[in-house]
Amino acid sequence: MRSELDSFYEKRLQTRIRIAYFIVVFIFSLLFLRLWYLQIIRGDYHRKLSENNRIRIQKIKAPRGLILDVRGEVLASNRPSFDICLVPQDTIHPEIVLKRLADFLDSGLSQLKRRVERSKGRPPFEPIRLITDVSRDAIGLVLTHRLDLPGIVVVSTPVRYYPCETLACHLLGHLGEISPQELDLSEFSRYEVGDFIGKYGVEQIMELHFKGADGGYQAEVDAAGYKINVMGRVDPSPARNVILTIVADLQKAAEEALGDKVGAVVAIDPRNGRVLAMVSSPSFNPNLFSRGIPLHDWDTLINNPEHPLMNRCIQSLHPPGSTYKLITAAAALEEGLITPDTSFFCGGSLRCGNRSYRCWKETGHGKVSLMRGLAESCDVYFYSLGSLLGPDTLAKHAREFGLGVSTGIALYNEKPGFIPTSGWYRSKYGIPWQSGESFSIAIGQGSNQVTPLQLVMAYASIANGGILYKPLCVDRIVTIDGRVIKRFDPQIKARIPLSQENIKLLRECLWSAVNTPSGTGWRARLPHVDVAGKTGTAQVISLNREKSSQPGRRFLDHAWFVSFAPKEGARIAVVVLVEHGGHGGSAAAPIAKKVISRFFVLEEGGHV
Amino acid sequence: MFDRRLISNFDWVLFGVCLIVSILGVINLFSAGSYSLNHYATPYYLKQLCWLLVGLILFFFIILFDYQSVARRAYLFHFLSLLLLLFALFWGKQAAGTSRWLQLGGLSFQPSEFAKITLVLFLSQYFSSTNVSTPYRFQDFLLPALIAFITFILIFVEPDLGTSALIVLVFTSFVFFLHFGFKYHMVFIISGVMLLPCGWLFLEDYQKRRIFSFLNPGKDSLQAGYQAIQSKIAIGSGMLFGKGFLNGTQSQLRFLPEQHTDLVFSVLAEEWGFIGAALVILFFFLIVSKGLKIASLSRDRLGSYISIGLTLILFWQMFINIGMVIGILPVVGIPLPFLSYGGSSLVSTWMIIGLLLNIRVRKLMF
Secondary structure (H helix, E strand, O other): OOOHHHHHHHHHHHHHHHHHHHHHHHHHHHHHHHHHHHHHHOHHHHHHHHHHOOEEEEEEOOOOOOEEOOOOOEEEEEEEEEEEEEOHHHOOOHHHHHHHHHHHHOOOHHHHHHHHHHOOOOOOOOOEEEEOOOOHHHHHHHHHOOOOOOOEEEEEEEEEEOOOOOOOHHHHOOEEEOOHHHHHOHHHOOOOOOOEEEOOHHHHHOHHHHOOEOEEEEEEEOOOOOEEEEEEEEOOEOOOEEEEOOOHHHHHHHHHHHOOOOEEEEEEEOOOOEEEEEEEEOOOOHHHHOOOOOHHHHHHHHHOOOOOOOOHHHHOOEOOHHHHHHHHHHHHHHOOOOOOOOOEEEOOEEEEOOEEEEOOOOOOOEEEOHHHHHHOOOHHHHHHHHHHHOHHHHHHHHHHOOOOOOOOOOOOOOOOOEOOOHHHHHHHHOOOOOHHHHHHHHOOOOOOEEOHHHHHHHHHHHHOOOEEEEOEOEEEEEOOOOOEEEEOOOEEEEEOOOOHHHHHHHHHHHHHHHHOOOOOOHHHOOOOOOOEEEEEEEOOOOOOOOOOOOOOHHHOOEEEEEEEEOOOOOOEEEEEEEOOOOOHHHHHHHHHHHHHHHHHHHHHOOOO | OOOOHHHHOOOHHHHHHHHHHHHHHHHHHHHHOOOOOOOOOOOHHHHHHHHHHHHHHHHHHHHHOOHHHHHHOHHHHHHHHHHHHHHHHHHOEEEOOEEEEEEEOOEEEOHHHHHHHHHHHHHHHHHHOOOOOOOEOHHHHHHHHHHHHHHHHHHHOOOOHHHHHHHHHHHHHHHOOOOEOHHHHHHHHHHHHHHHHHHHHHOOHHHHHHHHHHHOOOOOOOOHHHHHHHHHHHHHHOOOOOOOOOOOHHHHOOOOOOOOOOOHHHHHHHHHHHHHHHHHHHHHHHHHHHHHHHHHHOOOHHHHHHHHHHHHHHHHHHHHHHHHHOOOOOOOOOOOOOOOOOHHHHHHHHHHHHHHHHHHHOOOOO
């Protein structure tokens, strides 16, 4: 109960509550009067505004961020597409309008109707796209007849455009319409049905940077839906641009050099792991995907036996062939099993058990040491190293070179490849490791599987003195005015546990493989640059080739060539894979030569 | 423990009005959410109905305990509220760049909705437990001001401008009911006016933009300005009788952003016209004046303070929200009691009504 002492205060409290009551009455009457003003006095005006929905807000899609090469050449941009749209709100008889439109433009009425049908349930002031990418003439036709076509408007939207068409398509990737599953993900909360997002390549991994904030305008429109007065406009805020590490000119040269052969070319900078060119052939045209790929185009791509959508640089798995001999040699040197002078005799073949393993040179190389063994790619020499090393020691060193594990390039679906071990062999075949297998894997045949990118990274580590980098394909992300949001710095994955002496020796061997007439890479030599490299020929069907009655292309061996230049302080490393190309020396080395020589021309011109 | 006064003093009018407005809110959400694109999610009105039931259960539960025993634990309650706010800040569910939500099983709630109630309980308990034979001195003011400030900051950084502004308004207006000397009140007013521009410095860009766009709606016609214009059109076009349930063109055609939360009143005003909107405002007025009445009838100072504080919460929310949708205040996100979609908001509103009736049923008997 209230005490007597409180009574004075009690009165004051009651007074204040009374004052508060009056303030509340005042404020509520204010709300009441304002409501009266809006709904009764200005009611007619507002009713009219709302009935015609004269004032509407329309989105302006933010153009997607650009993809540029390292020197600023545009690889992916946007082009305007003029679309004829229907705003259901602005027409009373959509049937008649559609019929007229179909007559004017000679297009199928049923298709237009289907488009309208599909957009049911959307707000009626949102334009429905009827025909996309119409010609100038069609726009003129629609605009001149606009009085007969109430509700029909021409809307321009930015559409992804790749000016160089197929250039670097596997790296750039392509777009696709966002799926309902993706829309549910929190990272896509800013997206809506019908948006196009990156589905492949850099477009996919950098998606969130490419997306800008949509703008819009608030406009008063006339009865047919045409803007008569823009009341306010917010420009879309642009997305970020992505600058790749690749050099477009080198990419072009590499694509030209590979031509229409099926295969891959990757050029990197051995000093930091930056990808300078990444070619996979056959290619596809990413422009096809920018508005949803037409069904027949999709069928063509999907049914192509050469899988154009596959990025062979990171997804094709083949035995490395003789290019693997570098790894075998490095392993044997580092294990102390051989010295540079240790030699073996090659008589054209080497027996193992009751089987004879042939050298590619049937007459034999005679007495072979490391230098000639690598340069002339003597199989017998490496058979001997293989049996000395055994599978597990060799596998250990192969891993150190980054083989059998993903390189970690920022692209999806990279394949890790495979390096066999004795344990794997036992669990797979149920028998212990066969010593003949040691022969096969030592020359890169058998169960070894690598991607072109892995191979070039391994060779780059010899070129740069033992550092295994993570390959980089994106250099930096910048705002539209060039401010750097994020820069991707070279990342060292590991250091090859190989002495500098041995690394230098191996470089010499690779140099002589290209620069001595008997070397297998002779066709890749350049007059002013010391190219070092190794050929490889991966057998496709090792034993059955002779039996095969079909001498078709699909039974030809895969040709490899991995190289770097110059020999000391290399600034470029290139791998070439030509599937079913035959011999590495003849099919792959000349391609690498073209890429390397182009690189030095560009470098001289200050373009790299 | 059960007292017959609990029934005889029960304010059926207040309860009835609140129930009617809540049900109106559910019906209105049926309309406001009817154009939802997501057909798989539970519709808003059904969720709101469930929350209404939760709110009613809590409402009756709260009435059972004497508010004096509730207030004795006010310090603890408010401490827990502040803890929850901290939790939400660091481990809360992120939504649209804010961390206002705490996830509890499948449910998520906004601790700030409950912090405002516990703050009032705390202030009331604090000020009623001191002797008031003489006016409060300045030192009596320091602790509650500090606690209110902490509450404000925790909500402000979420960021939730609307609710944090509400905390400031409730606190400052609450102080005027206290037994401070006239001198103090003048100091409070002057320092408040001087602090206001400082607050401006802490506002986010978009918040400043909203205030600008209130002053000049044409300038920012896409976001805040657009909301303001479209909601004015929606309300105005309702005219006297409204366009009829589910017939509001502005809302059904989705011209209104946030139409189920902060702009829910404009959907109601469009479809039910001046008659409907004015009736709701009348109901709101009735609720607020009942709250003040309970404050003046309370058997002790504690009851008066609690009911004043809670009534202030309701009053400011109603005023800011409706003031915003009818274009006399800047666009500030704050839910409208009973009508806006949101479980935490509806439940906390019913808890407030529960506390008010709690005081009402135990009023001073003459």
